[in-house]
Amino acid sequence: MTRWLIENGLFVTMNPEQPILKGWLSVEGTVISAMGEGEAPAEIRDQASEKVDGTGHLFLPGLINTHGHAAMSLLRGLADDLALQDWLENHMWPMEGKFTGDDVYWGTSLAAAEMILSGTTTFLDMYDHMDRVAEVVDKSGLRATLARGVIGLCPPDVQTAKLNEAVGFAKRWHGGANGRIQVMMSPHAPYTCPPDYIERIVAAARELNLPLHTHMSETAAEVAANVKDYGTRPVEHLDNLGLFSGPSLVAHAVHLTDEEIALLAERGVAVSHNPVSNLKLASGVARVPELLRAGVTVSLGTDSAASNNNLDLFEEIRLAALLHKGVSGDPTAVPAAEALRMGTVYGAKALGLEGVTGMLKSGMKADLIGVSIRKPHFVPATDYVSHLVYAASGADVAHVWVDGKQLLRDRELLTLDVERIRYEAQRCFDRLRG
Amino acid sequence: MTRWLIENGLFVTMNPEQPILKGWLSVEGTVISAMGEGEAPAEIRDQASEKVDGTGHLFLPGLINTHGHAAMSLLRGLADDLALQDWLENHMWPMEGKFTGDDVYWGTSLAAAEMILSGTTTFLDMYDHMDRVAEVVDKSGLRATLARGVIGLCPPDVQTAKLNEAVGFAKRWHGGANGRIQVMMSPHAPYTCPPDYIERIVAAARELNLPLHTHMSETAAEVAANVKDYGTRPVEHLDNLGLFSGPSLVAHAVHLTDEEIALLAERGVAVSHNPVSNLKLASGVARVPELLRAGVTVSLGTDSAASNNNLDLFEEIRLAALLHKGVSGDPTAVPAAEALRMGTVYGAKALGLEGVTGMLKSGMKADLIGVSIRKPHFVPATDYVSHLVYAASGADVAHVWVDGKQLLRDRELLTLDVERIRYEAQRCFDRLRG
Incomplete structure (x- = not known):
């Protein structure tokens, strides 16, 4: 089972028990296995096949x-x-x-x-x-x-x-x-x-x-x-x-x-x-x-x-x-x-997926996104929930994971060929319009 | 006087006489000197100290x-x-x-x-x-x-x-x-x-x-x-x-x-x-x-x-x-x-700037932006005015010129030090909040 880790992250968890977390989140297979403040325990760091540096990013559940x-x-x-x-x-x-x-x-x-x-x-x-x-x-x-x-x-x-x-x-x-x-x-x-x-x-x-x-x-x-x-x-x-x-x-x-x-x-x-x-x-x-x-x-x-x-x-x-x-x-x-x-x-x-997705919490699916906050519209660091709602846009999303698998890395799509899709979609539209 | 040129561009001019133009736009000093369909005349190309390839971009007046x-x-x-x-x-x-x-x-x-x-x-x-x-x-x-x-x-x-x-x-x-x-x-x-x-x-x-x-x-x-x-x-x-x-x-x-x-x-x-x-x-x-x-x-x-x-x-x-x-x-x-x-x-x-800015037209100030349209939300190529209004965001802006001078190139700020600004703005805020 793949084990990986986000370190130095700021997490807006949507979990009322711990809304904001500065620290780390680990994934095993398709699920969030653990989360914590500060530095990850040595054992978790050692087991991680990949360590994502979360500096400059804000992580939240996927939308x-x-x-x-x-x-x-x-x-x-x-x-x-x-x-x-x-x-x-x-x-x-x-x-x-x-x-x-x-x-x-x-x-x-x-x-x-x-x-x-x-x-x-x-x-x-x-x-x-x-x-x-x-x-x-x-x-x-x-x-x-x-x-x-x-x-x-x-x-x-x-x-x-x-x-x-x-x-x-x-x-x-x-x-x-x-x-x-x-x-x-x-x-x-x-x-x-x-x-x-x-x-x-x-x-x-x-x-x-x-x-x-x-x-x-x-x-x-x-x-x-x-x-x-x-x-x-x-x-x-x-x-x-x-x-x-x-x-x-x-x-x-x-x-x-x-x-x-x-x-x-x-x-x-x-x-x-x-x-x-x-x-x-x-x-x-x-x-x-x-x-x-x-x-x-x-x-x-x-x-x-x-x-x-x-x-x-x-x-x-x-x-x-x-x-x-x-x-x-x-x-x-x-x-x-x-x-x-x-x-x-x-x-x-x-969608009947309560407890499955929509929150960053141990045991739930690793469906999460990393938002790049090193941009003027995230300054000053006042209230990141406010910034996400009133100032951010989808274009600020740098990373996306679903079921523990990364789909977007630094805005590069990993599972889809966007050039091909743009070409084929235009082709379909041109044919439909006749 | 600096002369430069955008080639292979798609221009949403906001000029009712020629709303959409596929071609070129030349700048002399602070103003738009000429625009035209297709390829720029050899004379204008020869005089240009810089040629911006507009492929994949849509140009419009700065907002x-x-x-x-x-x-x-x-x-x-x-x-x-x-x-x-x-x-x-x-x-x-x-x-x-x-x-x-x-x-x-x-x-x-x-x-x-x-x-x-x-x-x-x-x-x-x-x-x-x-x-x-x-x-x-x-x-x-x-x-x-x-x-x-x-x-x-x-x-x-x-x-x-x-x-x-x-x-x-x-x-x-x-x-x-x-x-x-x-x-x-x-x-x-x-x-x-x-x-x-x-x-x-x-x-x-x-x-x-x-x-x-x-x-x-x-x-x-x-x-x-x-x-x-x-x-x-x-x-x-x-x-x-x-x-x-x-x-x-x-x-x-x-x-x-x-x-x-x-x-x-x-x-x-x-x-x-x-x-x-x-x-x-x-x-x-x-x-x-x-x-x-x-x-x-x-x-x-x-x-x-x-x-x-x-x-x-x-x-x-x-x-x-x-x-x-x-x-x-x-x-x-x-x-x-x-x-x-x-x-x-x-x-x-x-603002009393009619005839000065807000339109791409010869004789007006070269205040314009280049929007990157090689993205899924600009597909298919139906109506670019619709896409700009209903699908685009500020994050799609790649290039910005004001008064003929480039202020943003491929999303890099050329006149301002954004790292310094983020740092100083945060410092000011922290002091104000006391």
């Missing part, structure tokens, strides 16, 4: 992106500043309809490269051609929660085929890539899946003992249509369909009533907040302070690079901390430490 | 930061997530009260390094010990508009001394540093300067033929206090005091009525929008779409690193494009190109 569609990175900048329906119907869907497995492979590779380069170590992906996505996860070394997002606006036999595909994917890949891949079942949204189809997907999830993920209450128009079509708002609708009777994570949840927030809290439903995408598509501002106060687990997602347009989770962390202050008028809303928890600890919890 | 307090970078991360009055009275003011000229010099140097590293070429600074700020501008090579911000809550003799100091500074430095320094006169805010003192500052500005800069309508509480104290809201109040009878730029302008927007447009008052600071201090969201529609020049500012907490203007550009969509519910609000104009062309106009 966790809990909602996205990685392959859509191929559509970055294709269409912006448009009304949602125009954007979807005239730009996104026509292009996505042409996506082959190859496009998904290279689009996801592009996203994986960008995520590693900006400090994300675990990501949730809801898309199609998921075997190709799983291949990228396997190759890149990232940790991922993958969901075949199914749209049910199709004949019954196609619905069944899609559900079977999702089930087959789950059986093939849940626990795959040395345990780095988890699978969720995913009806795309209440407005793209008829109620009986959602019930079938929920039943399949229960049978496979897998969590559920869906888009919910992203826009006011969607909520109004749900009321018109089904007589209930989306939260009650999905609750009636049994979606919240087991572990579940909903993306967006922008438009919620007090009663809906209370119900999400009661059912233990986690919410993936996507502040950049919600602003860019003019969906609105989610009621994050109220969700947090109610005890809902709120994590962060970038959504796709087509509505963001990057995958730098530091931006989501910063915007989560900034936006709700400005909109609520309360400068104490979503403090820096809480925003950082949303991007780490709460992200892990939302 | 313009129209509101800040550079020296406050010394207080980055000292106090966050607090109510405004607590933050100001218990954290900022006690520290600032201890600032010496030396602190201002090193704090401003820290800010200058960060601004160059993130692509800002011109900045407005409103502060104290302005001779020391001017020294930093001179040394760093940046272009700046400097204003001794005076607070008039003091005895008449102190008021007079401060005004004389501001006038003396203007006489010493307006047009200084080879013309790179402009000066504005600056009453700090209507709530920190009695009306008769504002009138004296306005009179001095008119005599010196200088523009005016002030904070205005940043918070709802400030507007209410103005009504209580003077019977008018801040816009009418300042208009009555003559502040808008000549060139003027107001920072923030978050809380405005339709009538106030119309008056600012009529008077030709420019507004510096500071979206990050306004969110962080929970001041609210400025009515930027309405200001732009009314024809007001809206530029961007970071405010200080104590309420931001970095000076990366790409973030302000992105947030200006995102925030107003999400808050207004209109995804076409502040399109990408308009946000980029706010950070360049409109910034120049707000």
